[in-house]
Amino acid sequence: MSPPLSILLASFLFLLSISTAAEIQDSFPKCVAKHAVKSQNLRCLLPSKPKPLLIFTPLTESHVQAAVLCAKSLAVHLRLRSGGHDYEGISYTSDFKSAPPFILLDLGKLRAVDVDIRSETAWAQAGATIGELYYRISEKSKTHGFPAGLCTSLGVGGHITGGAYGPMMRKYGLGADNVVDARIVDAYGNILDRKSMGEDAFWAIRGGGGGSFGVILAWKVRLVKVPSTVTVFTVARTLEQGATKTLYKWQHIADKIDENLFMRVLINPAPPAAADSGKKRTIKTAYNGVYLGSAASLLKITKSQFPELGMARNETMEMSWIESVVYMGSFPRGTAPETLLSGKAAFVNHFKGKSDFVKEVVPEAGLEGLWRVMLEEESPLVIWNPFGGEMGRIGEGEIAFPHRKGVVFMAQYLTTWRSDKEDAGKRYEWMNKLYDYMAQYASKNPREAYVNYRDDEIGMNGVNFTSVDAVKWGVKYYKTNFERLVRVKSRVDPHDFFWHEQSIPTSLPK
Numbered sequence: 001m002s003p004p005l006s007i008l009l010a011s012f013l014f015l016l017s018i019s020t021a022a023e024i025q026d027s028f029p030k031c032v033a034k035h036a037v038k039s040q041n042l043r044c045l046l047p048s049k050p051k052p053l054l055i056f057t058p059l060t061e062s063h064v065q066a067a068v069l070c071a072k073s074l075a076v077h078l079r080l081r082s083g084g085h086d087y088e089g090i091s092y093t094s095d096f097k098s099a100p101p102f103i104l105l106d107l108g109k110l111r112a113v114d115v116d117i118r119s120e121t122a123w124a125q126a127g128a129t130i131g132e133l134y135y136r137i138s139e140k141s142k143t144h145g146f147p148a149g150l151c152t153s154l155g156v157g158g159h160i161t162g163g164a165y166g167p168m169m170r171k172y173g174l175g176a177d178n179v180v181d182a183r184i185v186d187a188y189g190n191i192l193d194r195k196s197m198g199e200d201a202f203w204a205i206r207g208g209g210g211g212s213f214g215v216i217l218a219w220k221v222r223l224v225k226v227p228s229t230v231t232v233f234t235v236a237r238t239l240e241q242g243a244t245k246t247l248y249k250w251q252h253i254a255d256k257i258d259e260n261l262f263m264r265v266l267i268n269p270a271p272p273a274a275a276d277s278g279k280k281r282t283i284k285t286a287y288n289g290v291y292l293g294s295a296a297s298l299l300k301i302t303k304s305q306f307p308e309l310g311m312a313r314n315e316t317m318e319m320s321w322i323e324s325v326v327y328m329g330s331f332p333r334g335t336a337p338e339t340l341l342s343g344k345a346a347f348v349n350h351f352k353g354k355s356d357f358v359k360e361v362v363p364e365a366g367l368e369g370l371w372r373v374m375l376e377e378e379s380p381l382v383i384w385n386p387f388g389g390e391m392g393r394i395g396e397g398e399i400a401f402p403h404r405k406g407v408v409f410m411a412q413y414l415t416t417w418r419s420d421k422e423d424a425g426k427r428y429e430w431m432n433k434l435y436d437y438m439a440q441y442a443s444k445n446p447r448e449a450y451v452n453y454r455d456d457e458i459g460m461n462g463v464n465f466t467s468v469d470a471v472k473w474g475v476k477y478y479k480t481n482f483e484r485l486v487r488v489k490s491r492v493d494p495h496d497f498f499w500h501e502q503s504i505p506t507s508l509p510k
């Protein structure tokens with residue numbers, strides 16, 4: 001049984017009162033180092049980045065209530081972390097050196113997953129990884145799954161509240177489209193479910209981004225049907241193998257092809273083929289994905305609708321859905337699905353990312369220009385994720401995530417580097433050059449962006465709780481849903497307790 005709230009409150013306040021500033025300064029860096037593995041973006045862990053006063057790891061839901069009440073009474077902010085994958089590290093640090101002091105609420109120990117195959121639903125606590133949810137479903141059924149992200153260490157808490165796209169989005173939509181209930185702690189320390197929070201708040205937490213409306217304790221999600229055999233594939237083509245023409249054609253079929261097929265494209269510079277070793281780097285385009293069906297049926301589809309790719313049987317592999325999760329999570333071949341329970345991340349690096357939604361085909365000359373920009377950078381990665389299918393059928397206002405009909409693909413741009421010693425400024429410069437270049441092909445008015453690929457360069461709230469820039473980034477992430485999000489925020493958190501650099505403001509800037 002969990003201790004009563006009053007005892008928790010008292011012990012929490014006591015803990016704070018015995019910690020002098022010197023004690024905190026001494027023990028804090030050690031604590032951060034211990035927890036630092038929960039950041040995917042090492043750039044956000046630099047010593048110059050603001051650090052929390054302390055890290056509080058609740059063991060029960062009532063601990064979360066206590067954390068909200070205590071932080072409020074001490075006038076200290078809370079940062080909420082589930083899986084720690086935020087692109088700007090907003091869940092555990094701040095962009096402002098003069099950020100208000102904050103406590104990090106780490107939900108990593110609230111990670112129970114309860115799957116009920118009879119009702120085809122599951123409850124997953126915020127600190128569970130999406131990989132754990134997938135694994136627990138597969139333990140109970142080989143023909144059920146959940147349509148969310150590819151990277152299996154993502155925290156269910158932060159991931160689903162921003163949208164959560166993945167290999168089954170074209171058939172079933174986003175993770176957030178498949179949420180049927182939720183438990184949250186609001187700004188007053190109450191635990192609310194769908195009924196008690198009201199439909200407006202329930203709408204806002206599905207796609208409205210993390211850290212604005214309350215602490216998500218758990219999601220109740222609807223499971224979806226998967227076949228007992230699915231087919232995965234990676235088909236790589238370089239410029240010398242006709243990559244430009246093939247990618248041009250891909251854009252014509254990406255959002256229209258069979259909805260059981262998710263075929264994304266990973267684009268990066270690669271060494272020249274051995275025979276051309278005197279030459280400069282080339283561009284590699286890797287078509288990578290999952291088909292919810294047999295290899296024979298996949299090959300029939302690609303042969304008739306995308307013959308330019310020339311997909312061969314030996315570039316495909318049949319397996320169970322849970323094995324496909326491991327494959328798409330970029331684990332080494334042969335990794336057992338049990339690895340999903342470790343919450344281990346396959347990608348930890350220094351990186352900067354940005355996103356675009358593309359609604360028109362990029363012509364061949366445009367692709368050639370993109371290759372030129374990419375070849376200027378040491379380790380860039382561009383990923384194009386196809387939309388269409390269910391994504392186009394769900395209305396823009398159904399949940400807060402608005403990027404729907406007409407999107408051919410979402411583009412993600414990344415540049416990565418290994419060491420703190422490298423010149424991050426140069427990486428940012430290059431990223432902005434690429435982003436400027438792609439402006440001509442990206443969505444316009446607004447140029448849309450994915451909140452789960454958070455980008456502080458598109459605008460931030462002011463450090464004094466002002467929201468001068470909010471319209472700039474707000475409409476990019478949420479389009480016309482932004483105004484409704486502001487209305488919900490002003491009702492559920494009028495004093496802006498859940499504040500961060502891109503939290504939904506309580507009013508629109510004048």
Ligand SMILES: Cc1cc2nc3c(=O)[nH]c(=O)nc-3n(C[C@H](O)[C@H](O)[C@H](O)COP(=O)(O)OP(=O)(O)OC[C@H]3O[C@@H](n4cnc5c(N)ncnc54)[C@H](O)[C@@H]3O)c2cc1C
Pocket residue numbers: 040079080081082083084085086087089090091107126148149150151153154155156157158159160161162163164165166209210211212214215216217347452453
């Ligand atoms: C390597 C990598 C791969 C990715 N792959 C995909 C993908 O395939 N599909 C996709 O859609 N996205 C993907 N993403 C983006 C990912 O969905 C977001 O970064 C997401 O916000 C991560 O959630 P988290 O809980 O792990 O992160 P956190 O950093 O813990 O949280 C992210 C945000 O949510 C808030 N938050 C966290 N927990 C809670 C909570 N319990 N209640 C309320 N707010 C909370 C935080 O304050 C922060 O604003 C990827 C990111 C990385 C780094």
